[in-house]
Amino acid sequence: METWSEVAHVQPLASKIIINSMKKDRISHAYLLQGERGTGKRAIATLIAKGLFCEKNEIADPCLECNTCKRIASGNHPDVHWIEPDDKSIKIEQIRNLQKEFTYSGMESDQKVYIIDGAETLTVNAANRILKFLEEPNKKTTAIMLTENSQAILPTIRSRCQVIDLRPLHPGEFQQQLIEKGLDQRSAILISAMTNNLQEAIDKSHDESFATARRIVIQLVEILLTNPQDVYLFIHQHWVTHFKERNEQEEGLDLLLFAIKDILYYQIEHEAGMVFFAPSDELLKKAAMYFSQEKLLASLQAVLQAKRKLKQNVHPTLVIEQLTLQMQR
Structure with a gap:
């Protein structure tokens, strides 16, 4: 989103x-x-900054063409400072430096x-340091x-700000945006469920790594369905070698969660809620015939437990081994 008219389509009240x-x-x-990820917070913040600095002094929309607008967009304007978490938090040293x-004095204006x-x-x-900064605004x-x-x-920080709530994106609208960007419908549905x-x-x-992750989950479901005795070998040859980083491991479990949910949704004829499989997928139909609802519900609980263990820093290989053992029973 680069213009207020684009923001207005997604966040009409805020714009x-x-x-x-x-x-x-x-x-x-x-x-x-304040709003969920993807609701336009960074885009709105950037537009406010451009509106304040734009060389053409455009009120409704910054020009986007002047040198100032371009530098703000690239994060290189000397009077627009971005503060982001260093590792997992924003530390007092960052606020001191700010x-x-x-x-x-401003490099190019006052x-x-x-x-942040x-x-x-x-x-x-x-937080206490930034509060002091807010209490004495220039x-x-x-x-x-x-x-x-x-x-x-902190409530004391909130009270010194104009709070603007950003509404969650409507899934259908977001999927349509993705389709307009060239994604096919099934990919748009799945990816919109993830971000x-x-x-x-x-x-x-x-x-390509995401496409591979999707294939690995499909293969895992297939092995659980046809050759459950080989699942331990499969996860060591494919799952563990592909999902190496923490965010990749979490993504793999999310995809598996969606796949299991879809099988359950197919059984109860709730195809509208499906995101991983297409309703016509043959593997989906076979899995729905093979797994009982009790087994699927237990598997869902096992995946959720595995996600919790990852966050508790349990070794990821042990997590997936325990998960597949539970799903194998």
């Missing part, structure tokens, strides 16, 4: 509030944009913007905080 503020020259000194930057992405990850010390400083978890934001971030979804659709 209306911000555009009206800009037209009346009443931009808040601090915003808190505050030090703001003691200097306006400065800082954007993942504001819910601020450590306690960092007239030409705009803070924009982005969060997926508003409950993790509601447009660029991430498009990248995933072109990722």
Whole structure:
């Protein structure tokens, strides 16, 4: 999303509030944009910054063509500062460095913007430090905080920001966006169940590693169906060697969860809820005939337990071994 008209299609209320503020020259000194991943937080923050700095001083939409707009888009504008989690949290040193930057005059104007992405990850010390920053706002400083978890934001920080709630994306609308970007319908349905971030979804659709992950899950279901005695060998030859990183392991379990759910949905004739298999898939039909609902429900619970164990740092190979053993019974 590069224009307010595009944002308005997805977040009509948020775009209306911000555009009206800009037209009346009443931009808040601090915003808190809260919403699920993919709801447009970064795009909106970038548009606010462009609106404040655009060389053509476009109110409704920045021009996107001037040197300033281009540098903000690429993250290279000296007066627009992005703060993101260092590892898993935003630390006090990052906020100290930000505050030090703001003691200097703007490089190209007297306006400065800082954007804190993942504001819910601020450590306690960092949150208290940013609170002090918000309590003494400079007239030409705009803070924009982005969060997926508003409950993790200190109430004292929330009270000093204009809070803008972003509505969740409608799955059908998001799938249509993906189809318009060239994805086939089945891929759009599956990928939209995994992420509601447009660029991430498009990248995933072109990722050979994701395509391989999908095939491995299909093969695992097939082996459980036809040769369950070979499942242990299969996971060591294919699953463990492909899903190496933590995010890949979690993605593999998510895909397996979708596959099992689809088999259950097919049994109860709820095809509208299916995301992994096409309703006409022969493997799906065979699996629905083979596995009992009791077995499928137990398998779903086993996958969810495996996801919890991964988060508890249990060794991933042990996690998948235990999972397949439970599904094999």
